[in-house]
Amino acid sequence: MRRESAEVSALLPRHPLSFHTERLQLCSVRKEHADIVGTALLRLIFFPRSGRRFFSYSETDYELSIVLDEEDRATLPQDFVRSSSDRWQLIKVGDGDLGFSESGIVCSLATPLALAGISMFYVSTFSHDFVMVQQERFENTIKTLEAAKFDCRVAKS
Secondary structure, three states, X not given: OHHHHHHHHHOOOOOOEEEEEEEEEEEXXXXXXXXXXXXXXXXXXXXXXXOOOOOXXXXXXXXXXXXXXXXXHOOOOHHHOEEOOOOEEEEEEOOOOOOOOOOOHHHHHHXXXXXXXXXXXXXXXXXXXXXXXXXXXXXXXXHHHHHOOOOEEEOOO
């Protein structure tokens, strides 16, 4: 099965990858606490403390899911926000807009990482895709993706 997965992965798209140094946290807020954290979240969304950052907000019927750096996390009410104990490193997929017509991007990254036992968290925006991996697996992630023939670059922070 591993050989077949590797063969399929070799046929999938290979976009350049930019590895960022920000340490991110994955957080969750229960819907019934949205009013308690709302003002702090709006401040983070519309009045960021710096121009360059990664911040992601998703909402479902069950929760608010937030990805943010440690400094932004510290501004949220501690008692109402659950945080992953892991720290995550960000990888930007591609040099520009990826669009909506290309398929196989997630699979091309997930396959070699899964074969190496590396978990990933994937976020897509309108124009760009991002992968997050646990910080302690970051160096192994770079080696794994380079071995899978990805062009891996360290981003300027």
